[in-house]
Amino acid sequence: xxxxxxxxxxxxxxxxxxxxxxxxIFYTDWAWTSYTVFSISQTLMLIVGAxxxxxxxxxxxxxxxxxxxxxxxxWIAKGAxxxxxxxxxxxxxxxxxxxxxxxxxxxxxxxxxxHSLILFGGxxxxxxxxxxxxxNLITVADPLETAFKYPRPTLPPYMTPLGPQVGKFYNSxxxxxxxxxxxxxxxxxxxxxxxxxx
Numbered sequence: 001x002x003x004x005x006x007x008x009x010x011x012x013x014x015x016x017x018x019x020x021x022x023x024x025i026f027y028t029d030w031a032w033t034s035y036t037v038f039s040i041s042q043t044l045m046l047i048v049g050a051x052x053x054x055x056x057x058x059x060x061x062x063x064x065x066x067x068x069x070x071x072x073x074x075w076i077a078k079g080a081x082x083x084x085x086x087x088x089x090x091x092x093x094x095x096x097x098x099x100x101x102x103x104x105x106x107x108x109x110x111x112x113x114x115h116s117l118i119l120f121g122g123x124x125x126x127x128x129x130x131x132x133x134x135x136n137l138i139t140v141a142d143p144l145e146t147a148f149k150y151p152r153p154t155l156p157p158y159m160t161p162l163g164p165q166v167g168k169f170y171n172s173x174x175x176x177x178x179x180x181x182x183x184x185x186x187x188x189x190x191x192x193x194x195x196x197x198x
Contacts, residue, residue: 007124025101031073033135034068035133035173035177036130036176036177036180038131038137039130039133039173039174039177039181040130040177040180040181040184041130042095042096042129042133043125043130043177043181043184043185044097044100044101044128044181044184044185044188046066046067046070046125046129046189046190047103047121047122047126047185047189047192048068048126048189048191048192048195049066049070049192050062050063050066050100050103050192051063051103051117051188051189051191051192051193052192052193052196053065053066053068053190054103054104054107054117055114055117055192055193055196056196058112060104060105060107060108061104062104062111063100063103063104063107064097064101064103066100066102067094067096067097067099067100067138067174068094068097068183070096071094071096071097080147095129095132095133095135096129098128098132099124099125099129099132100125101130102121102124102125102128103117103121103125104122106120106124107121108123110186112192117175117188117189117193118186118189118190118193121184121189122182122185122186122187122189122190123182123186125181125185125189126177126178126180126181126182126183126184126185127178127181127182127187128178129177129181130173130174130177131174131178133177134174145195
């Protein structure tokens with residue numbers, strides 16, 4: 001029972017993080033910087049829960065099922081946000097599903113080898129999710145255009161950004177997100193496996 005409860009809790013928290021990743025106010029101010037950071041954060045939340053669930057059941061396919069849970073939770077929560085006046089189409093495409101499918105594929109192809117899952121699965125998820133997230137942003141309404149259509153709350157002076165931080169790190173947010181995600185996702189995949197050995 002504790003294991004299943006943990007899966008639900010991680011999935012809910014993944015969803016909350018994902019909703020925040022779709023915060024149009026944040027995107028307006030930080031643009032590509034926020035895209036990179038949120039791609040990495042979503043990668044890590046996906047892989048720790050999916051790896052845990054996958055190694056807990058031992059059945060290839062459960063990582064994709066976990067991503068589906070995240071997707072459905074997000075659609076429901078975003079529906080509630082839409083009722084409050086937020087843009088619904090901001091990050092609602094199931095970007096986690098193809099990355100989770102790659103994780104399942106690695107687990108199946110390596111005959112349930114946990115070390116291969118951590119190394120290969122972590123790299124594949126870390127490198128693929130920023131790419132799928134970019135496809136997502138291309139297919140929905142322009143995030144910046146959407147953001148400026150909605151009213152902004154008044155921020156105190158110390159929270160007001162100096163200006164949109166476009167190109168703050170490097171010119172390619174996908175490459176930066178994929179590189180950092182690939183390294184960090186392996187660590188979080190290892191954490192997901194470790195959680196099964198309490």
